[in-house]
Amino acid sequence: MARNKGAVVVNIERCKGCHLCEEACPSDVLEMNQQTNAMGYHYAYMANAEACTGCVSCAYVCPDACITVYRVKS
């Protein structure tokens, strides 16, 4: 398995499941969870975590500032 360079943490309770991070991610890391949060939204999660490069694309476009991005300096 490839070593991760990046990871994101989604603030579930803020997330509105808008899919925009999913669309923005160049590495197809994110998907919406089957579960819903208290607001009734299917929140985003790393469905394909190992692909994350920590490129921040998802976080840039997230309207609700839900995403924290981590990247290992290499």
Next chain:
Amino acid sequence: MARNKGAVVVNIERCKGCHLCEEACPSDVLEMNQQTNAMGYHYAYMANAEACTGCVSCAYVCPDACITVYRVKS
């Protein structure tokens, strides 16, 4: 004495003595009368009638539409 080609009739009661016709006349025909009309204005008159060419300049610029211009077709 040169023969007149034009003449103007000033509607005294409308005239406000603004001098604009006087300034516009290329032939120095018009001046303001010493007398005033009912509104208290020194109205325009042909001080130098024989010079009038009937060019209508005075009437064009008159803000109060006081001037009727006559010209003899020559």
Next chain:
Amino acid sequence: MQIATYLLQNHTIMTLQEIIQPANKVYGKTPLLTDTPMHYCPGCSHGVVHKLIAEVIEEMGIQDITIGIAPVGCAVFAYNYIDIDWQEAAHGRAPALATAVNRLLPESCVFTYQGDGDLAAIGTAETIHACNRGENIAIFFINNGIYGMTGGQMAPTTIEGMVTSTSPEGRDVMLEGYPLKISNLLTILDGTCYVTRQAVHTPATVIRAKKAIRKAFENTLAKKGTSVVEFVSTCNSGWKMTPHQANQWMAEHMFKVYPLGDLKDQ
């Protein structure tokens, strides 16, 4: 005609009488201009523009279908001077009234007559949106760089350094903003078909201005969109000059900021 007496003073009677004959008449007040003396100050540009509008309406034979919208400003009583149907609008709102009239009476010919305070200050939104909608109306815009009616306060179009009762030291653009070239804004709106800047201080500009008024009305009848004719004008009273001085000052200073000519004609 009591006037004749004065004409006779420096003249041979025969000569003048020969000339002053109906057959020789080349210019006179259009009957569409009523006999009510206009309330404007001596030498005010409003009078000239009124006269030209009346002449064009008369010449085009559209007095029966033309509806004028008067502003709040010195021209508030315009309705007393041109013998057509008129509506007197609230300050700045003439284009809104004109919009409704245009929509509800599409076969009529509607125009607004507005000052710079009316059109470019309080009425900015109504002006821009009527133009943007391309209402089939003509807008006659008397830009004398001042609020004439209320006693000579600064207008949005007052030029830099110009003294008014609310800019006694001259307009300071850093504090009060820049002279607003509103016609330039209107030019780039898709709804306007014709935007032009004219003056009425000389016989030549009067003739050109009249043509512009005619074109505006023709556009309106042809439903081409909104036509805007700006008249760079004087308010000798507000400017505290004689009418002639005012004309000169205008030509020297105002035309630099508001150069005459067509801004758009399509």
Next chain:
Amino acid sequence: MQIATYLLQNHTIMTLQEIIQPANKVYGKTPLLTDTPMHYCPGCSHGVVHKLIAEVIEEMGIQDITIGIAPVGCAVFAYNYIDIDWQEAAHGRAPALATAVNRLLPESCVFTYQGDGDLAAIGTAETIHACNRGENIAIFFINNGIYGMTGGQMAPTTIEGMVTSTSPEGRDVMLEGYPLKISNLLTILDGTCYVTRQAVHTPATVIRAKKAIRKAFENTLAKKGTSVVEFVSTCNSGWKMTPHQANQWMAEHMFKVYPLGDLKDQ
């Protein structure tokens, strides 16, 4: 942090834990953005712009002197989300409030945040005159081509053919007028120093938009005049699309009418 659980699903714990370390954090919510969840619909552009404004204020360290003026529109509650002092204006009047704040607190940094209905319809006059006066303010203008808050009615900026609740057959420019390119008008006003059109639908545009916001604030601090940043935006709810569809539709249709880029920068 309860979130971590989900991250673990498809992953070796070690790997992710290694990465998710404070030292490795490259991006996260600025603390200037409050914890109150934003009331916007999922995927609404307002959220992105809020976030960027908060980030810039934070990065410039001007939260103590910045005063925001919120509009009437979906962003009416903007004050709940960015932790600075705010005034909530009447519909369209934010530039008037900002003018006063700018004049009375010249050392502060004032911005308005306005929608297209707010800025380009009812607030047209206030917008144009604040810009014309060159008030030292930044205007952030969210142009989503619709009245989001009131349920998706046509805005002045709605593009031709676009369906809204008050143009159910699509905007008919012959009846309802042309989409108003208000930023173009503001560009030709002498009081504006910077007018730019941005979007926030992709990471690249987000980065550019943030730079524009920063420049606007810098201009304001430098007292250069009025800076206007238009964000061509989506209202997926009003447009009746998914957020992603809305972004695509915007890129395909809105950018033609509202091309991105600087209109003025001096």
Next chain:
Amino acid sequence: MKRVPMFGTSSIRPLKINYSRMKEEIIIAGFGGQGVLSMGKILAYSGLMQGKEVSWMPSYGPEQRGGTANVTVILSDEKISSPILQEYDTAIILNQPSLDKFEPRIKKGGTLLYDGHGFVREPQRTDINIYRIDALETSIALNMAKTFNMFILGGLLKIRPIVEIDNVLLGLKKSLPERHHHLLAQNETALRKGMEILIPIHVL
């Protein structure tokens, strides 16, 4: 979420309704997009067909997409005073926030009907009748997801037969645009099916 044992539906009998001076005050609440408003509209139209006074009052405002929505429907033999209520005879609840908000506002002895999907906590009250209906699940299972809210309506009419089925169908016809009239049959099926899948949780 705790599963509730499945009972047969035959044992369910309508709750007592005072038909002499009938008045039913109903709230329907859920996420936007669940068809809350149109369900209310069908109900109101059904009442109209039945010759009743009706009122339909939506929660209105800048509710965000996906946020909560609700509608108050009143069917009455008499003129209706306020269409906005603080308390309800019957509540149809389709999501958790709405349960939190409206459960306390059901009149003592009133009825709560909820869809079983997506709740974190169960209804708590013991002084009201509580029914569950797995309308979402069933409608998806039967490939009839579009008629989700007709299942619910069926369930409601089973316990609160305030309008006759025929009038519901008439009302449905009224409230549906003509181009959708071919869907009427499917809706009737859903309505009748809804009556069958009702689960009593707590009946007074």
Next chain:
Amino acid sequence: MKRVPMFGTSSIRPLKINYSRMKEEIIIAGFGGQGVLSMGKILAYSGLMQGKEVSWMPSYGPEQRGGTANVTVILSDEKISSPILQEYDTAIILNQPSLDKFEPRIKKGGTLLYDGHGFVREPQRTDINIYRIDALETSIALNMAKTFNMFILGGLLKIRPIVEIDNVLLGLKKSLPERHHHLLAQNETALRKGMEILIPIHVL
């Protein structure tokens, strides 16, 4: 215009004024630009200097340049109720339209003072005191055209000595911007001259 014979001024005596409870209601009217408003202001300031209650109320509105202007000045020992009046004790009239308008509004027994220049018709009333003053003519003749209205004021004070000359001079000083204070002497001359050139036309 009919010329009126020139009388000596020495025969003119002040009209009776009730000094115990003094109140003088004056209108000054003429063309705009004739200094009507400032004449009123000097008068008002003079009253102020004399310790009186004063009011000064201009006609306001979009009067066109060269059109008529007028100001109502009241000097009184008591609080002044309305500064706008329908009738006047004294009218100072400087043009024909103002004569037409205000002659009928002078109180019976009141006073009309008019400048002799530019009238088409003479005052008609016989129940008031009428004085003429050729202030324009005289001021031009004496090359003192700028102080035209001080001539008139002088004339007024001759017949209605409602304020003392000293107070007029003080009032003048108050109402004049400082850069014009060097003109005070000339103004005093004009004031005194004005008292001399008054012509009684009809005295009750």
Next chain:
Amino acid sequence: MEEVKLMKGNEAIAEAAIRCGCDGYFGYPITPQSEVLETLMALEPWNKTGMVVLQAESETASINMVYGGAACGKRVMTSSSSPGISLMQEGLSYIAGAELPCVVVNVTRGGPGLGTIQPSQSDYFQTVKGGGHGDYKLITLAPASVQEMSDHLCLAFDLAFKYRNPVMVLSDGLIGQMMEKVQLPDYQPRLTNEEIREKYPWATLGKNGRAKQNIITSLELVSEEMEKVNNRLQQKYREVEANEVRYETFLCDDADYLLVAFGSSARICQKSVELLREEGIKVGLFRPITLYPYPVAQIHEYAKQVKGMLSVEMNAGQMVEDVRLAVNGLVPVEFYGRYGGMIPTPEEIVKAVKEKLII
């Protein structure tokens, strides 16, 4: 008459407008009345009756478009909600001053300021006392049901033209947003320009052969003349007061106490009256339908019969002043209100009657 339909109050306004021959609607979106414009846009009356529908750039523009249209003798209207109506005050004063007929619908929300979008009756003062400047009056109708939204709109146009005066339909978010059954009026044709010329000789449709020009203005700089203009207006208002008072009573004949309420709150009070009657307390409900002209004489008559009145309003106490003026001290007049978007319950009102009137 058309069959009975279920409809929102706002939709009923739109439908009724088209049917009663309205020539033009000019408006700007605002909650809770945006459905008026939306419904009109969906119904596309321009294809059917030729009615013009235009979304304006603001309420200020809307009311001035109404001015322009009304000046042409056309049946024109606008609608808005509280803040938008505030922006129309100058325009309304002009329209009243120029004596133009038009209809304005206020679907009131809770104020002041941006306030709330929930129902309220807190624009009563603004409407009946004069939100704009100068001495003028708006004839004011207060519908209490969706049916009346439709009925009053048509009545409003008739009154507007009868008196050449703006008419306000003062409703609120409750009636605007609720659905109820409604029977819409039959279609009534729009007047042709020729008919307008005939019926409204003052209309500015273009001179078109007329000898004298028509001028629509509210300006008169000569005070004496402006006083005459005002005399004419006042004369008209006296006529309106004499002829157009409308009200409804419910169990008032034998009442010991009276509830006075309009619009939405009157609906609720009706229930309160029933509850009180069940307890044997003889209470009646007096519901002014016209808020201007106000049923002064009628209320005064009841003041001779009852022991007290309670004005029930969705505001902090506005109409209560008109009730007091009508009662003129004969009996105590108390007030009960909820506001800011809150709606009183029938039970609350019952309690208020007991506490404030009966004691």
Next chain:
Amino acid sequence: MEEVKLMKGNEAIAEAAIRCGCDGYFGYPITPQSEVLETLMALEPWNKTGMVVLQAESETASINMVYGGAACGKRVMTSSSSPGISLMQEGLSYIAGAELPCVVVNVTRGGPGLGTIQPSQSDYFQTVKGGGHGDYKLITLAPASVQEMSDHLCLAFDLAFKYRNPVMVLSDGLIGQMMEKVQLPDYQPRLTNEEIREKYPWATLGKNGRAKQNIITSLELVSEEMEKVNNRLQQKYREVEANEVRYETFLCDDADYLLVAFGSSARICQKSVELLREEGIKVGLFRPITLYPYPVAQIHEYAKQVKGMLSVEMNAGQMVEDVRLAVNGLVPVEFYGRYGGMIPTPEEIVKAVKEKLII
């Protein structure tokens, strides 16, 4: 105190504003009050006290600039005349809703519409009943002399900040245009931003270290919360009513009849009282100085003593309703008015007293 000067009412407003520490004036020209802005521009207070003076693009902009300035805790004001004040109604409602202190001067002219530019009192209703939407009140001062134009302006600022409420100075063209003697107040320094932070902790001057952000808003979408906002406002108004009533009486002690009049008309009534007293008719003058809060209790007291009251106004009958509400039927309350720019003479009023009260 400064020496006595002769000054127009409008000029006095401008001078007093500078002296009482006003931070900003925002206004738009309109007759008969343009001298306020003109005087300020001539006096250039920005060089002296730092006061900002800005000519706005409209009255709508003016009042919203006032909103913005007031939200910063600054002493800001605007002035206008009737049509311009109508355009401010939305803004005023917002300012009241957001509880901001500010001063608005209305130099009233005759309406409705464009009307006339001559003096009038026909904006009474607009001012005291609520020209804008929602339940709010403007504290209203009615100066009757140039001296009071100055005095009331300063008082207005004090009241505005005391109650965080907009204050209206309701004068008219007569007082605005006339010159009278006036003694201007001494210069009072403007507050520094630090002082404002201290005194008005709600002001949005920038967080500047403050832990919590300040938000100025009139919005509250939750009805329950909006009702609380309104409760707070109503509470404040009760306080204002309890503490701030101001009035003046003239020969009322032994009066058989009372004239009630404010502002300009009160000046004139004073003369009428004298004339009537000369005839041996015992008439007094009651002059409300605050129109809101209205001197209800005081007038009610006099209603127990006199045989009748006459409300004299330069309008078609507006304040008379407040007099009647105060009197509550105890004695007849009649009305005499001139309008459209006309000013009643003392003699006319004498006649009206005889005809309407004494008979």
